[in-house]
Amino acid sequence: MTIRVRFAPSPTGHLHMGNARTALFNWLFARKQKGTFVLRIEDTDVSRSEARFEDLIYQDLKWMGMDWDEGPDRGGAFGPYRQSERIELYRQKALELVDSDKAFHCFCAEAELEAQASVARAAGLTWRYPGTCRELTRDAAETRLRKKEPSVIRLKVRPGAIHFRDLVHGATEFNSDVISDLVLIRTTGLPTYNYAVVVDDALMEITHVIRGDDHLSNTPKQILVYEAFNWAPPQFAHLSTILGSDHSRLSKRHGATSVQNFQEMGILPEALMNYIALLGWAPPEGESEIRTNEEISRNFDLEKVSKSPAVFDLGKLFWINRHYLKECPAGQLVSLVIPLLQQTGWIGQVDAMVEGWIDRLIEAFLPRVDHLSQIADMTDSICSFDPDEVVRRVEVLEALAVPGATEVVRELGFQLSQPDKKVVHEWKKIVAAVKANTGQKGKNLFHPIRLALTGTASGPELDKLVPLFEEGSQLSLLKKVKDCRERVCGFAEAWDSAQTSPR
RNA sequence: GGCGCUAUGGUGUAAUUGGUUAACACGCCGCCCUCUCAAGGCGGAGAGUACGGGUUCGAUCCCCGUUAGCGCUACCA
Numbered sequence: 118m119t120i121r122v123r124f125a126p127s128p129t130g131h132l133h134m135g136n137a138r139t140a141l142f143n144w145l146f147a148r149k150q151k152g153t154f155v156l157r158i159e160d161t162d163v164s165r166s167e168a169r170f171e172d173l174i175y176q177d178l179k180w181m182g183m184d185w186d187e188g189p190d191r192g193g194a195f196g197p198y199r200q201s202e203r204i205e206l207y208r209q210k211a212l213e214l215v216d217s218d219k220a221f222h223c224f225c226a227e228a229e230l231e232a233q234a235s236v237a238r239a240a241g242l243t244w245r246y247p248g249t250c251r252e253l254t255r256d257a258a259e260t261r262l263r264k265k266e267p268s269v270i271r272l273k274v275r276p277g278a279i280h281f282r283d284l285v286h287g288a289t290e291f292n293s294d295v296i297s298d299l300v301l302i303r304t305t306g307l308p309t310y311n312y313a314v315v316v317d318d319a320l321m322e323i324t325h326v327i328r329g330d331d332h333l334s335n336t337p338k339q340i341l342v343y344e345a346f347n348w349a350p351p352q353f354a355h356l357s358t359i360l361g362s363d364h365s366r367l368s369k370r371h372g373a374t375s376v377q378n379f380q381e382m383g384i385l386p387e388a389l390m391n392y393i394a395l396l397g398w399a400p401p402e403g404e405s406e407i408r409t410n411e412e413i414s415r416n417f418d419l420e421k422v423s424k425s426p427a428v429f430d431l432g433k434l435f436w437i438n439r440h441y442l443k444e445c446p447a448g449q450l451v452s453l454v455i456p457l458l459q460q461t462g463w464i465g466q467v468d469a470m471v472e473g474w475i476d477r478l479i480e481a482f483l484p485r486v487d488h489l490s491q492i493a494d495m496t497d498s499i500c501s502f503d504p505d506e507v508v509r510r511v512e513v514l515e516a517l518a519v520p521g522a523t524e525v526v527r528e529l530g531f532q533l534s535q536p537d538k539k540v541v542h543e544w545k546k547i548v549a550a551v552k553a554n555t556g557q558k559g560k561n562l563f564h565p566i567r568l569a570l571t572g573t574a575s576g577p578e579l580d581k582l583v584p585l586f587e588e589g590s591q592l593s594l595l596k597k598v599k600d601c602r603e604r605v606c607g608f609a610e611a612w613d614s615a616q617t618s619p620r
Numbered sequence: 621g622g623c624g625c626u627a628u629g630g631u632g633u634a635a636u637u638g639g640u641u642a643a644c645a646c647g648c649c650g651c652c653c654u655c656u657c658a659a660g661g662c663g664g665a666g667a668g669u670a671c672g673g674g675u676u677c678g679a680u681c682c683c684c685g686u687u688a689g690c691g692c693u694a695c696c697a
Contacts, residue, residue, distance in 0.1 A: 127697055162696055227695060234694090241621040243693075269695055286625075295623050295693075303695035310697045334624055334692035357626075357690095364689060392632095399633040399645080406632090406645055423633070426690065430631050433646045439659085485658035563655030575657035 120152030122325050123318065124178075124185070127159045128170035131377040132177035134367055134429060135329055135359050138393045142356060142422070143327045144183045145394070145414045152324075156188030157317060158199045161307050166201075177376040181386045182410060195321040200313055207308035210316050210346075211270045211301045219345035220301060222258045223250040223271045227304070246271065246298040270302040272312075272345060279337040284325075284354035284419045291337035299338055311335055315342040318351060327354045327419070330426075354419045357397055358426040367429055374429075383457060383489020385445060388438035395433070397423040407440050435487035442483060450479050450489070457493040463500065465595050474588050481581040499571055499582075500589065500598050504611035507572035516568050517612065524555045525565040530609045533602040540601050541584045569608040570601060 124140040126132065132140070147154035156178075160166035175190060187193025197203055214220035223246075230246070237244035250258075251273060262268065279291045301312040308316070318326060333355045343350040361371035373379055379389050387409065394413050395406055398421065442450070451472055458464045464471060482492045507513060517523055528551045533540065540547070552562055567579060576582065589598030599607070 125697095129697085159697065165696075231694085238621070238693090243622045271695095289624085291624075297693085300695050305695075307695085309695065314697090329691095330625070331691050332697090335697095337624095338692095355625085360690080362631085366690070395632065395645090397632085401634085404644095425626050427633090428631060430646070433632070436646055443659090482658095484660090558655095560655050565655095567656065573656090577656095577658085579655075 118324065120147065120150040120324050121155065121322055122147050122152060122327055123155040123157050123321065123323050125157040125159050125314070125317075125328075126174055127162060127166055128168070128174060129162075129165045130170055131173050131375040133376075134374050134393065137177070137181065137376050137389075138359065138396060139327065139329055139356060140178060140183060141181070141390060141393055142354075142417075142419075144185075145410070145417045146325065146327060146419060147186075148410075148414045149417045153186045154184075155193065155195070155321060155323070156185040156191075156198065157321070158189055158201075159310070159313070160199060160201045161310065161313055163307070173377070177380075180380055181376060181390055200308070200317065203313075203317070204307060206320075207313055207316055208302060208306065211308070211312070214272070214301070214345055215270060217345075218273070220270050220272050221251055221253065222262060222268045223298075223300075224253075224258075224261055224266050224268045225249050226267075243295055244297070245295075248298065251298070267304045269300045269304055271298040271300050272341060274298050274341055275344070279340050281336060281340060281350065281353060283333070283336075284352055285357075285422050285424055286333070286355060289333070289336075291334075293337065293341070296338055296341065299341075301342075311338045312342055315339045315346075315348075319343065319346065319348045323351050325352045325354060325419075327356065330355045330358050354422070356422065357424055359396060360426050360428045362428060362430075364426075364428060371429070372431075379434075379488075381490070383453060383492070384434065384438050385441045388434065388441040391441075392434045392437045395437075396427040396429070407437060438488055439486070442486070442489070447476055447479065450483070451475050453489055454479060454492055457490050458496060461493045461497045463493075463496060463594055463596050471592055471594070474585070474592055477581070477585050477588065481577040481585060485577070495576075499573070499576060500586075500596070502572055502599050502604055502607075504604075504607035505615075507568075507608065508611040508615050510572065512574045513568050513572065516564050516574060519561060519564075521555060521557050521561060522565040523612070525551060525557050525562060526569045526605065526609050526612065528554050529566055529569060530602075530605045533605055538602075541587050544580065544583050569605045571604075572608075 122143045124143045126136050126140075144154055146152070158171055158174075160171075171189070178185070185191065187195060187198065189196075189198040211220060215222065225246075233247070234244040250271070274293055274296050277293055279293055281289055283289050299311060300309050302308055317323075336353055336355075340350050359367045361367045363371075367374055373382060376389070380386075390410055391407060391413070394410075398417075400406060400408065400413075400416075454475055455464070455467055458475065464475075467475075478496055479492060482495050486492055486495070517526070529547070532538075532547045532550050538547070548562070548566070551566070552558055555562070563579065564574070567576070568574065570579065570582065570586070583601060586598060586601050586604065590600035590603070592598070
């Protein structure tokens with residue numbers, strides 16, 4: 118028998134880390150087992166679901182590199198794959214259950230039951246549906262139905278224990294005493310989650326249900342539905358929750374938590390996939406944690422997945438991302454960085470010259486970056502150069518207080534101002550001249566140069582920065598990149614005037 | 621409140637399934653490299669396995685309680 122798994126998100130927005138991992142584990146399992154991966158959209162909650170969110174889910178999944186064999190957009194032999202298109206099916210199936218006396222029409226007022234429940238809760242008791250309509254005769258029910266009394270269809274929960282074996286948690290047992298006669302079909306005619314999943318999973322012939330831990334307590338209810346239909350339940354595998362750094366459930370307030378967030382940040386999809394796979398799973402000792410999906414899926418084993426919740430560690434994601442960034446072909450990086458640079462307002466239309474410049478930019482900044490959007494930030498802070506502001510920075514003030522530092526700046530300005538200087542090619546010569554004429558060397562030589570050029574005490578090698586400034590100044594960008602001469606001379610001037618007229 | 625799940629350094633995971641100086645990775649600290657910050661290389665600190673009881677010659681591993689976190693307890697999914 119071939120394995121069939123499914124990922125069944127609700128279209129309520131971008132994919133979240135928890136869902137992304139559920140999708141990934143399903144996908145890994147399907148690929149490893151040469152099975153079928155089906156995508157199903159659970160949109161029975163009309164208040165939260167929106168059709169446009171469905172596309173977001175497809176996009177996120179595709180971006181991460183996952184594909185599916187069946188789904189609303191791809192079709193398949195077990196469709197439709199949107200719950201909203203299966204409403205009639207759920208209703209029919211529920212009616213079958215009523216016919217076989219496994220379920221019943223219930224006319225109890227929701228408000229009244231709720232009131233009972235809250236009384237019970239206040240008394241510290243477990244509330245269960247009292248069974249009022251359970252014993253209604255078929256005729257009585259029919260008449261009330263004909264009178265269009267509002268009603269739901271509820272399952273007759275059988276007494277006794279419910280056992281199942283979870284692939285990650287092992288043998289699990291629940292007592293049905295705690296389970297109320299659950300609603301299958303609501304007053305509105307729409308199915309409830311716990312009912313619809315079962316109908317879908319069974320009819321779509323899903324063999325393994327791999328989903329979040331939060332469904333573990335729902336599983337016995339669903340098994341009851343399988344039993345009522347005389348369907349064999351699938352295998353279950355419940356994945357642990359992903360927690361935020363404070364050990365509470367991961368949510369927006371923990372910062373970036375959706376696939377979209379990471380994409381915008383400039384995290385590579387391979388990195389995100391790799392990291393998420395590491396949440397609750399680890400390769401054998403001594404083997405690298407950096408591995409492709411192929412490698413992960415090759416020895417992926419659901420029973421090896423951790424039962425305990427995992428804290429999402431941005432730092433480790435960044436570490437993995439840095440790794441993939443280094444391996445990423447330059448051309449691809451350039452095209453990823455372009456939109457980020459456009460956002461900061463530095464570039465508009467891109468031609469081959471600009472691309473070349475961006476390539477240099479990446480080369481200079483990449484080693485010190487966790488994710489691509491930092492390249493745009495760094496470009497912004499280093500290319501914007503306002504001498505009057507720079508000259509007031511504490512780090513500049515401190516560094517220029519060192520004896521000989523101002524001479525270095527002045528001499529550098531002088532050297533750069535010589536006519537016909539080919540700054541990029543002669544940079545080494547220029548520095549050598551400054552060195553010879555000021556007698557400064559090492560840190561005392563380079564530190565002032567760096568400051569006069571960039572305004573900050575740290576950053577990429579000057580050899581990389583100089584061509585960046587020179588070439589950038591020739592380009593017609595949205596903002597002007599100042600060349601080296603302009604920077605140093607502007608700096609020297611601002612410095613002098615700040616000294617003579619301290620504010 | 622009831623029911624369930626989980627519990628190994630700061631974080632993610634190992635520990636041949638009762639016998640190890642409790643391992644690896646991220647992070648952190650230090651050193652080397654270096655004009656600087658990164659990157660890279662090298663080294664180090666950090667847990668006696670949530671807590672308390674058992675069982676056993678011996679418990680990270682088995683059992684029981686406690687605590688904490690999370691989930692379910694809906695006509696949300």
